[in-house]
Amino acid sequence: MLLAVDVGNTDTVFGLYQTGTWNHIWRMRSLVHENVSHYESKLRLHFLEAGLSFGDVKTVVLCSVVPDMTPIIQKMLRSLFGDEIIMVGPDIYPELDIAIDHPHEIGADLIANAVAVMSRYKQNCVVVDFGTALTFTTVSKDGKILGVAILPGLVTAVKALFANTAQLPEVPLKLPASAIGKNTTEAIQAGILLGYEGLVKSLILRIRTELGGDCIAVATGGLSSIIETLKDEFVEIDRKLTLDGLRIIGERVKSF
Template identity: 30%
Template sequence: MYIVFDVGNTHMCTSILRNDGFVLETFRKSTDEKTTEDEFFTFFKSMLEVNEIQIDEIKGMMVSSVVPMVTQMLKFFAKKYFNIDIFIVDMDKHLPFVFEEGNNSKGMGPDRIIDIVQALKEYPDRNLIIFDFGTATTYEVLKKNVYIGGGIFPGIRTTFNALFGRTARIPKVDYCEIDTVLGKDTVEQIQCAIFNGYIGQVKYLIEKIKEEVGEDFFVIATGGLSKIMGEKVEEINICSSRLSIRGIYTLYKMNEKINK
């Protein structure tokens, strides 16, 4: 068995994988920078017990994290309780893609790296646009295995929260899927404008990427809102909610072979 941690700004996903990389189960908890390795072990142990997994069945651990404090905690956790040096996704690892001249690869987040790694494995020899809908929404654009650029903008829930936080009289409004663009009251007007505006933004970006590059692309969506966006944005070819988890494992195995 392998344990994979995918740590985002809002949620942390812990997945149990078979030796062949098949995802058996995934648990989500809120990301908390103050969690200690000992506190996390309590959660982790209960997760193993529910799935009837023995500690000695674990062959390796790997993490993709955009929260440095949680990365450090997981390093201590893996070493203290399992005597395992955890595999950490970063730009120092061997990667299956290169950057087009003019792109600055420094600081590319591990969440973006693993999306690209898995997309290239599943859809080789294709031009790709990869959207990851999370706290922030990112998109990566590749011509075959060459990274030519991308973008970052606020996630849809982040947009809702920002509007409430920066205005005095607008109420806090929950995210809602709403088809009409003509809201009948303040709450509905916020919901319909942000939701439908977000869909329009994604559609426009895909259109402009294709126009700017002058080629066709296969469009992949992942992340929390990928299913909804896939239903609303016909330009998205496929939704893959576990792209990131599989990408961590793929990168781990790729580097394991090289380092042997």
């Protein structure tokens, strides 16, 4: 059994993989002020409720984009599963060439996404990850991360608007029927969701143009299905893409 752990800015995701499938996926809020025992008790409860034993886990793979949480989660995992925790970084998967100026600056989750699509597809691909940040990671058909575009995610954009404007409320992420909002909620939904629809299409088109038109797009992340009108832009929408990349990395490391 393999345990993949993805520490993100909003949530930390734990995925248990066995016999070709993700049997369990659990989410916890990423709270930097909490200690090791907080996360350990929650994970113990998940294992208990699922009737699982920590001893059944043979491989643990961790990626984190929250530096303050990384040592906390590392310590928790080592106390439960031993010291052989695979930590994802730019050198973890030799088959992936990170062809950017400063490879150590790239998020570990983006590395996992790139590994997943380069293993699944053998062609140029842009991975659009709808998370706390909205990221576009371009991977070439020969296994190179060519570069990344980053901007605030959907929830981040809504929260920023709510926090910095006195009269605008926080609204649900629901695609409006019209770009012409008839009330404040619809106005914000039109601006954010329809605005992001155009933004995503525009960036994918520009990336494809720069690659001579030869590039597929794959979506992932917790909000990847929110903007339904974007689904035809992608050959696949897979919320487990990052976990799959972590699994592939774990299996690769264990085989050597």
